[in-house]
Amino acid sequence: MIIRKVTSADTEQLTNLVREWIAGQTLFPPVDESFDFADLLRESDSLYYCVVAEDEEKKAMVGYALCTYNYAIWVGKSVMLENIFVKENYRRRGIGTRLLAAIHQHASEKGCLQVNFLTTNADKCEGFFKKIGARDLTDSEGWLMYTLSRENMIATEKYLPK
Numbered sequence: 001m002i003i004r005k006v007t008s009a010d011t012e013q014l015t016n017l018v019r020e021w022i023a024g025q026t027l028f029p030p031v032d033e034s035f036d037f038a039d040l041l042r043e044s045d046s047l048y049y050c051v052v053a054e055d056e057e058k059k060a061m062v063g064y065a066l067c068t069y070n071y072a073i074w075v076g077k078s079v080m081l082e083n084i085f086v087k088e089n090y091r092r093r094g095i096g097t098r099l100l101a102a103i104h105q106h107a108s109e110k111g112c113l114q115v116n117f118l119t120t121n122a123d124k125c126e127g128f129f130k131k132i133g134a135r136d137l138t139d140s141e142g143w144l145m146y147t148l149s150r151e152n153m154i155a156t157e158k159y160l161p162k
Contacts, residue, residue, distance in 0.1 A: 001062075002053070003052070006052050051102040051106075065084040066081075066083045067079040067082060078112045080115075096128060117129075
């Protein structure tokens, strides 16, 4: 099993893995079959960083971890772990831990001081995150998470001066 940075040659396999992850989620609508993840690979390094786990014997991608960069005035540079996924039949082999370690190494090389992530109550990864030393800030810091759709982003533009 190798852990490596994603390349443009991985577009099809990465797209299939992301679709497999989404299919197992209850919060997301089905992925539009025309959606292409190639833009993820075109802009990696500046906006995203993605690593994959590849079964060398089977020449198959079996997992990935994706992060984006952000900045918080109270911490400085950090990364947001957007998604980590390992195929069901490859779990409990340390692959997720190795994917996360690769993200941590990359974050350190970029001068980031922490890795942040969100998860849902439905995810069965709480034990994994506790095992690696992650702190749940839900109760201790009272964070709420909000999102604006593209439609609502455009609607707020009316408040900009003309």
